[in-house]
Structures are given as C-alpha cells and as structure tokens.
Amino acid sequence: NHQAALDFLVEGLEAGGYLPADSLMAIGHRVVHGGEAFHQAVRITPKVRAAIDAATPLAPLHNPPNLLGIDACLKRWPKLPQVAVFDTAFHQTLSASAFRYAIPDEAYRRYGIRRYGFHGTSFASITHQVAAVLDRPKERLNLIVLHLGNGASACAIKGGRSIDTSMGMTPLAGLVMGTRSGDLDPGSVFYWMEHAHLSLQEMDHILNQASGLKGVAGTNDMRDILLRTGEGDVAAHLALDIYVHRLRHYIGAYRAGLPELDALVFTGGVGEHAASVRSMACRELHHLGIELDEERNKSPRGGILNIHAASSDVPIMVVPTDEEGEIARQTLDEVLGGGAT
Structure with a gap:
C-alpha cells in the first residue's frame, strides 16, 4: 500500500544518507483534478482534502490514489507543510466562452460539465522556462x-x-x-x-x-x-x-x-x-x-x-x-x- 511504499522508500533514502533527518521543509503533491475550487497550489488542510475528495467523480481513477499519497505523507510527517499542486489549476483562467459547452445550463450548474483541461503543471513549467529564455x-x-x-x-x-x-x-x-x-x-x-x-x-x-x-x-x-x-x-x-x-x-x-x-x-x-x-x-x-x-x-x-x-x-x-x-x-x-x- 501507499504507506508501506513510502516508509520503505524514505527509510532507504535515510539509511543511504540521501535524506538527512529534519531536512525536508515541505512536500508537494501532484493532484490531477481540483474542479473549480482551486486556481493555484494550496496548503493541504482538512477542508482542502475534503474538496479534493469531492472532485473524485471528475477523476475517479486519479484523485483517490492522490489522496492515499497525501494521507501517507501526513501520517509520517504530520507537522510538515503539505501542498497540493493541481493539474487543472492552470486552466482556471479560461473565459466562460472557452470552458462552457453549448448544452443546457443545468448540466454545468448541477453536474459541473465544462472544459477543465489537463497537463497544467507541464504548461506552467514551459511558460516559466520560455519566459526565462526569451x-x-x-x-x-x-x-x-x-x-x-x-x-x-x-x-x-x-x-x-x-x-x-x-x-x-x-x-x-x-x-x-x-x-x-x-x-x-x-x-x-x-x-x-x-x-x-x-x-x-x-x-x-x-x-x-x-x-x-x-x-x-x-x-x-x-x-x-x-x-x-x-x-x-x-x-x-x-x-x-x-x-x-x-x-x-x-x-x-x-x-x-x-x-x-x-x-x-x-x-x-x-x-x-x-x-x-x-x-x-x-x-x-x-x-x-x-x-x-x-x-x-x-x-x-x-x-x-x-x-x-x-x-x-x-x-x-x-x-x-x-x-x-x-x-x-x-x-x-x-x-x-x-x-x-
């Protein structure tokens, strides 16, 4: 399971001298889907965790294992800042004309059917790199x-x-x-x-x-x-x-x-x-x-x-x-x- 895998990995890194005790200052988690709730990276709190869980219907294959990883890290490092970085957040700047589909309004209001977009972390990385090069x-x-x-x-x-x-x-x-x-x-x-x-x-x-x-x-x-x-x-x-x-x-x-x-x-x-x-x-x-x-x-x-x-x-x-x-x-x-x- 995630907890056993994390513990095994960390103990191996510590034993090899690659992860000195108390050297971590924070942990960043890739989370596939943040729905409309998150426009940027956020520190994980019980409320944020609940919001990630609530977005599970939008990413049923991805958000649950993301949460397992978050929970495993919170258990091992309960006082260490944990941050969720959402693959969808980069696209929360889309205008309504770009993210809405031409379907009945209820489909969006009730079921959240809209364009969310993905690969946002990659696009953010490219934006920063190209800005630096140019x-x-x-x-x-x-x-x-x-x-x-x-x-x-x-x-x-x-x-x-x-x-x-x-x-x-x-x-x-x-x-x-x-x-x-x-x-x-x-x-x-x-x-x-x-x-x-x-x-x-x-x-x-x-x-x-x-x-x-x-x-x-x-x-x-x-x-x-x-x-x-x-x-x-x-x-x-x-x-x-x-x-x-x-x-x-x-x-x-x-x-x-x-x-x-x-x-x-x-x-x-x-x-x-x-x-x-x-x-x-x-x-x-x-x-x-x-x-x-x-x-x-x-x-x-x-x-x-x-x-x-x-x-x-x-x-x-x-x-x-x-x-x-x-x-x-x-x-x-x-x-x-x-x-x-």
Missing part, C-alpha cells in the same frame, strides 16, 4: 504549447495565462493520443453503441484505451508508427496523418486567438523526441509566420532547442517539460507565503 515577463508572453506524449494536449497561452486548451471535461477530448480518440462527434458514439450493442463501460474502454494511434495502427508507440510508416505500412501512415492533421488544426485555431505569438513549443515524449512529427506539424505554415529549419530540427536532443528557420517570424522551440521542478517551485512559493507565481 528574457520576457510571463505576463507579456504568448505561446502555443503542444504537450505530446501518450496523452497529448495543446494550450494557447496569452499573457502567461491559459486562454484555451484541447482537453475538455476529461482527458479524452482534443488531440489524437496513444490510446484515446481525441475529438469525436458525440452522435457517432450513440450510433456506434446502438448498432454494435455496446455498454457504456465497453464504449468508455474503447475510446480511452483502444482508440487513437492504437485504434488505427494497432500500436500506441509513436516510434513503431514512424518506423512502419517508413516501411510503407498503410495503417501506420494513416494513423500518423490523422495525428498530424489534428495538431495542425489546433495550431491554426490557437494562432487565430493570439494577437502575437512569441513561440510555438513542443514538449512531452513525442514532442521532444520525434523530429519528423514536428516537421510534419509545421509544414506549409509559413502564412502563419511559422517556418521550421529541418537541419536544426534534427539536431541531437539536449536542453532547450530553437528549431525555426532564420526567415521564421515565430520562434519554434523544443522545451523539455519539468513537472517535478514546477511542483517544487509552486510548493516553495506557497510555503513561503507568496502563492504560486
């Missing part, structure tokens, strides 16, 4: 960030704040992912369920665990997709084309909502490592001021890379995300009393 206050920073991993989402950032994001009430919406479908006509789901005689549970499994790249090409590993595409595999080629088409769709949509664009940023496992995906995503976007330098794009990975052509109006960057570092930063800010910055 030597610009984040309040003046406009970005399009593509977090591409097995899960994937896009975010439009204006003045350092999220103004739109591709994931919705759940992580199922938006970009094509490893095993998730991304955007899909709801009517097609009803049709599919009726004619294939599928239950809600079966449909949930298909869309979340058997769709995306895996559904089209039989694998959720982008490395395999790229290898098979090079070998002429039709299914892999189609999966890659659908994936890139959706990426370009969001790049264009988000560019329309930003008066200026300071950088297009790729991050996450696929975003950082798959040069050919970056190349395809940026192809023929010169009318948006986005031009990739193919040689720089193929440069060995390591740290932050600028991969745009000299003629590009918009910097294109590969930035390794640092979610652990961002959690530590927000935790420190909260403990020192300044709040997350």
Whole structure:
C-alpha cells in the first residue's frame, strides 16, 4: 500500500544518507483534478482534502490514489507543510466562452460539465522556462504549447495565462493520443453503441484505451508508427496523418486567438523526441509566420532547442517539460507565503 511504499522508500533514502533527518521543509503533491475550487497550489488542510475528495467523480481513477499519497505523507510527517499542486489549476483562467459547452445550463450548474483541461503543471513549467529564455515577463508572453506524449494536449497561452486548451471535461477530448480518440462527434458514439450493442463501460474502454494511434495502427508507440510508416505500412501512415492533421488544426485555431505569438513549443515524449512529427506539424505554415529549419530540427536532443528557420517570424522551440521542478517551485512559493507565481 501507499504507506508501506513510502516508509520503505524514505527509510532507504535515510539509511543511504540521501535524506538527512529534519531536512525536508515541505512536500508537494501532484493532484490531477481540483474542479473549480482551486486556481493555484494550496496548503493541504482538512477542508482542502475534503474538496479534493469531492472532485473524485471528475477523476475517479486519479484523485483517490492522490489522496492515499497525501494521507501517507501526513501520517509520517504530520507537522510538515503539505501542498497540493493541481493539474487543472492552470486552466482556471479560461473565459466562460472557452470552458462552457453549448448544452443546457443545468448540466454545468448541477453536474459541473465544462472544459477543465489537463497537463497544467507541464504548461506552467514551459511558460516559466520560455519566459526565462526569451528574457520576457510571463505576463507579456504568448505561446502555443503542444504537450505530446501518450496523452497529448495543446494550450494557447496569452499573457502567461491559459486562454484555451484541447482537453475538455476529461482527458479524452482534443488531440489524437496513444490510446484515446481525441475529438469525436458525440452522435457517432450513440450510433456506434446502438448498432454494435455496446455498454457504456465497453464504449468508455474503447475510446480511452483502444482508440487513437492504437485504434488505427494497432500500436500506441509513436516510434513503431514512424518506423512502419517508413516501411510503407498503410495503417501506420494513416494513423500518423490523422495525428498530424489534428495538431495542425489546433495550431491554426490557437494562432487565430493570439494577437502575437512569441513561440510555438513542443514538449512531452513525442514532442521532444520525434523530429519528423514536428516537421510534419509545421509544414506549409509559413502564412502563419511559422517556418521550421529541418537541419536544426534534427539536431541531437539536449536542453532547450530553437528549431525555426532564420526567415521564421515565430520562434519554434523544443522545451523539455519539468513537472517535478514546477511542483517544487509552486510548493516553495506557497510555503513561503507568496502563492504560486
């Protein structure tokens, strides 16, 4: 269980001299879903814990184990400050026009059905890193960030704040992912369920665990997709084309909502490592001021890379995300009393 695992880990670190006694000043916890209750990192109190628990229906697979980790740490270090850093908090700056769905008002008021967005800790990390590299206050920073991993989402950032994001009430919406479908006509789901005689549970499994790249090409590993595409595999080629088409769709949509664009940023496992995906995503976007330098794009990975052509109006960057570092930063800010910055 979580308590036994934590105790085993800590005792091993202490025995090896890696965690001197009384060296901890705080503990930061990644919490997937904070609903509408949390706009930034907060110190965990009984009231905060209850609010995280109350958001469990919105993240039934994630919030309960998050709480087990919190409880284990509170038991071992009852007097140590514990801070919750929410994956959804970064997107609480969305306007109602961006987070509301065009469905009956009761669905939102009573059931909380709205866009929440995810990968917020990653997007916050990227915002801080790019602001430092460009030597610009984040309040003046406009970005399009593509977090591409097995899960994937896009975010439009204006003045350092999220103004739109591709994931919705759940992580199922938006970009094509490893095993998730991304955007899909709801009517097609009803049709599919009726004619294939599928239950809600079966449909949930298909869309979340058997769709995306895996559904089209039989694998959720982008490395395999790229290898098979090079070998002429039709299914892999189609999966890659659908994936890139959706990426370009969001790049264009988000560019329309930003008066200026300071950088297009790729991050996450696929975003950082798959040069050919970056190349395809940026192809023929010169009318948006986005031009990739193919040689720089193929440069060995390591740290932050600028991969745009000299003629590009918009910097294109590969930035390794640092979610652990961002959690530590927000935790420190909260403990020192300044709040997350």
